[in-house]
Amino acid sequence: MYYYLRREKLAGLLLHLSKEWSVLAPFRNSYGDVTLENLDSVAENGRAEEIASRLALGGRTDSAQLLSPPKEVFFPQSEILFQFSEKGNGEFAIEQPEGKDDPSGNKPKLLFGIKPCDYHALLMTGRFFLEDNTDFYYSTRANGSMVIIDSCIVPPEPEACFCSSAGTGPLMKRGDEYDIQLVEEGNGFIVDVASSRGEDFVSGLENFFKIADEKETARRLEEIRKEAVGNVELKVDFKGALEIMKESPEEGETGERLPAIYREIADRCIYCGACLYLCPTCTCFNVYDNSNFCSVLTLLEEGERAGERVRVWDGCVFSGYSREASGHNPRDDAYKRAERRYEHKLRYDPVVYGRSTCVGCGRCLTGCPVDIGMLKFIEEVTVGNEE
Amino acid sequence: MEMKNIYVPEVADLIKVEKMTELETFFEVKLPGGRDLGHEPGQFVQVSVFGVGEAPISVSSTPLKKGSFEMVVRRVGNVTNAMHRLKAGDKLGIRGPFGHGFNMDEFAGKDILVIAGGIGLVPLRSLINTVIAESERKKYGRLIILYGAKTKEEFLFRDELGMWTERDDIEYMVTVDRKTPGWEGRVGVITTLIPDVKLDLKNTLAVICGPPVMYKFVILSLRSKGLKDNQIYVSLERKMKCGVGKCGHCQINNIYVCQEGPVFNYARIEDLKEAI
Numbered sequence: 275m276y277y278y279l280r281r282e283k284l285a286g287l288l289l290h291l292s293k294e295w296s297v298l299a300p301f302r303n304s305y306g307d308v309t310l311e312n313l314d315s316v317a318e319n320g321r322a323e324e325i326a327s328r329l330a331l332g333g334r335t336d337s338a339q340l341l342s343p344p345k346e347v348f349f350p351q352s353e354i355l356f357q358f359s360e361k362g363n364g365e366f367a368i369e370q371p372e373g374k375d376d377p378s379g380n381k382p383k384l385l386f387g388i389k390p391c392d393y394h395a396l397l398m399t400g401r402f403f404l405e406d407n408t409d410f411y412y413s414t415r416a417n418g419s420m421v422i423i424d425s426c427i428v429p430p431e432p433e434a435c436f437c438s439s440a441g442t443g444p445l446m447k448r449g450d451e452y453d454i455q456l457v458e459e460g461n462g463f464i465v466d467v468a469s470s471r472g473e474d475f476v477s478g479l480e481n482f483f484k485i486a487d488e489k490e491t492a493r494r495l496e497e498i499r500k501e502a503v504g505n506v507e508l509k510v511d512f513k514g515a516l517e518i519m520k521e522s523p524e525e526g527e528t529g530e531r532l533p534a535i536y537r538e539i540a541d542r543c544i545y546c547g548a549c550l551y552l553c554p555t556c557t558c559f560n561v562y563d564n565s566n567f568c569s570v571l572t573l574l575e576e577g578e579r580a581g582e583r584v585r586v587w588d589g590c591v592f593s594g595y596s597r598e599a600s601g602h603n604p605r606d607d608a609y610k611r612a613e614r615r616y617e618h619k620l621r622y623d624p625v626v627y628g629r630s631t632c633v634g635c636g637r638c639l640t641g642c643p644v645d646i647g648m649l650k651f652i653e654e655v656t657v658g659n660e661e
Numbered sequence: 662m663e664m665k666n667i668y669v670p671e672v673a674d675l676i677k678v679e680k681m682t683e684l685e686t687f688f689e690v691k692l693p694g695g696r697d698l699g700h701e702p703g704q705f706v707q708v709s710v711f712g713v714g715e716a717p718i719s720v721s722s723t724p725l726k727k728g729s730f731e732m733v734v735r736r737v738g739n740v741t742n743a744m745h746r747l748k749a750g751d752k753l754g755i756r757g758p759f760g761h762g763f764n765m766d767e768f769a770g771k772d773i774l775v776i777a778g779g780i781g782l783v784p785l786r787s788l789i790n791t792v793i794a795e796s797e798r799k800k801y802g803r804l805i806i807l808y809g810a811k812t813k814e815e816f817l818f819r820d821e822l823g824m825w826t827e828r829d830d831i832e833y834m835v836t837v838d839r840k841t842p843g844w845e846g847r848v849g850v851i852t853t854l855i856p857d858v859k860l861d862l863k864n865t866l867a868v869i870c871g872p873p874v875m876y877k878f879v880i881l882s883l884r885s886k887g888l889k890d891n892q893i894y895v896s897l898e899r900k901m902k903c904g905v906g907k908c909g910h911c912q913i914n915n916i917y918v919c920q921e922g923p924v925f926n927y928a929r930i931e932d933l934k935e936a937i
Contacts, residue, residue: 411668414664559903559908561902583714588902599740604899
């Protein structure tokens with residue numbers, strides 16, 4: 275069903291929801307960056323006025339991309355896997371944090387105002403972490419969570435995203451897998467409730483969500499979608515790039531083009547890893563131990579021995595990522611690491627998941643100090659493919 | 662129901678530690694209650710030295726051995742160096758077994774050609790000891806073992822090598838890259854042993870494990886003898902942090918070595934450009 279939510283009701287709605295949910299929404303800080311913040315931390319300082327003034331919602335009037343992707347809510351940059359302490363007889367007792375370090379506590383998370391591209395990315399990371407060998411930590415953090423999408427009518431600034439080409443936006447379509455999307459209209463939002471879970475969510479919130487005319491709203495949404503697609507100025511031949519990547523790169527004319535592109539990326543990349551950290555679908559991590567008693571070679575101190583095992587984001591552009599203890603490195607050349615980065619997203623993931631894990635958010639380009647990114651890569655790969 | 666946390670190791674007992682060579686040490690591990698690891702030959706475990714970290718280590722004992730399992734570890738990184746400072750009675754963390762090893766059913770009735778270079782013998786010993794066990798030996802055809810080490814000082818499992826030489830039902834050939842005093846045997850890289858081996862081409866499966874540089878040449882050599890790619894199994898090594906297909910490090914194209922491997926039929930991976 276369709277509803278309408280007036281903008282002036284937003285802050286009150288979020289405060290109301292925060293009784294049952296850990297509400298995370300995009301807020302603009304004093305530097306102008308938009309990040310997902312927990313409503314509790316925002317509401318501590320002010321009330322509804324503060325929320326309303328800093329909230330960055332609305333795909334037309336306040337279209338803003340989250341600085342870092344929402345994957346970090348379920349898969350933080352660094353997290354403790356478990357803690358260990360010695361019991362005196364050389365035996366270690368292992369204690370799991372059980373989400374103790376999760377700022378949401380026991381409440382399920384409500385991600386309110388996620389862009390369609392980032393939402394698609396969450397579907398992918400969810401699938402990766404929850405299917406086949408369920409990841410305890412992701413699962414614990416994501417348990418019972420829900421996402422409310424804030425669709426883009428105007429692309430966020432600086433415009434580096436290409437969702438209409440990647441097939442992840444700018445609006446969700448009925449039949450897509452989602453619960454609720456907000457589409458800014460007039461002085462509020464069309465609320466497109468697309469699942470029974472979404473209907474359960476809005477029921478009881480009649481104060482905020484007013485039922486809208488089904489036919490008229492559907493018609494208007496279609497108009498907005500056309501307008502929104504037209505507003506996405508960056509268009510790339512995403513499908514064409516996937517087709518080229520599918521071929522063996524050693525073959526054909528484009529096959530000769532790819533090595534030259536990888537070589538250039540490898541030469542220019544400074545291996546800062548920004549593209550990986552900013553990528554909403556990159557999931558690689560490293561694991562290490564912190565302890566009060568053991569460095570590589572020495573016992574540091576006497577007394578009770580204790581420590582923790584930690585995982586942190588890692589990424590395939592780093593030379594140490596694939597280097598084995600012996601020193602052997604299957605990707606010893608920067609060329610191979612550049613190749614890996616692009617082929618993983620555009621060549622191998624489509625085989626595994628049936629679609630590319632590039633959602634077209636553009637962060638890898640905006641975050642890159644040397645102007646490398648998926649958008650540019652796709653443009654270069656598909657040179658000559660123009661309609 | 663409580664969800665299983667695949668990242669948390671079990672604390673196990675180290676019941677035997679024995680120096681094997683300058684760099685390699687033998688470890689025997691008992692899981693809580695003497696429970697069997699339940700591995701197949703070729704699989705690996707993640708070993709934790711708490712405070713230092715975790716590393717993927719091959720299981721070297723046959724699944725037929727009950728109550729404990731064995732590993733041989735070269736000290737080469739942080740965790741393996743820390744392992745070398747442990748002694749019997751110490752504790753370590755174990756997760757696994759992980760991935761896919763050798764499916765012994767596929768080897769039933771076949772002649773088996775084992776080609777091991779250096780510590781590549783460690784995981785293959787699990788297969789060898791499964792095949793030569795008294796209760797199992799008649800299930801398989803010939804067992805041909807080709808073993809190469811840098812020098813004779815680097816031979817692993819010396820008692821067992823001696824036994825292989827003695828036994829009529831094992832055809833064992835060994836070579837060293839470099840002759841050191843007292844060595845009377847063959848000198849040369851492992852591929853130099855292959856031309857002398859007579860194979861029943863229709864009924865032979867070859868398994869290879871060794872340093873990265875070895876695979877290409879051994880495979881070329883086996884192909885030139887007439888073995889087909891799907892008659893060759895390789896055990897691959899990669900950096901691994903999780904063992905459960907999540908951390909990403911071990912991927913070759915779209916394959917997780919920790920899940921689908923470390924043992925692969927060569928026909929499965931020969932076209933993957935990063936594999937070998």
